[in-house]
Amino acid sequence: MDKKNAMRAGALAAGTTLMMLLMTSPALALTRDDGDDPGPGLSVAETLGLFVGIPLLLFAVITGLVMVLDKSHPSHRVTKPKQG
Template structure:
């Protein structure tokens, strides 16, 4: 039974990998009709959005999770 499950898992993994490799690209370069992309982000805006904001969100959530445990009677 164990060998059969391993073979099934391998087949499913191989099929999923092949389907992902054979799928068409996102075509992000080609614009659709009616699309109006805005101006790009600067380096500072990009770092703030994708680096600083997640770190701040993590710290706020971690602080809120630790808050109840810090109050001792």
């Protein structure tokens, strides 16, 4: 009985995926819509700055703020064990 349910679930997942692929038509992306006015493309440096640099900068700022504004008691902080 377990194998039958697994086959049914697999067939349902495959059928759903196939229907989604058939309903989405990437060929329609080639035709312009009325009022469509794409801007100029981004260079490699602009793309890296936008999608890599800015997120890394935000991560660093948030991390720095958390470290600077940390108000926890020093005895509760996790530190390296002293080698002695």
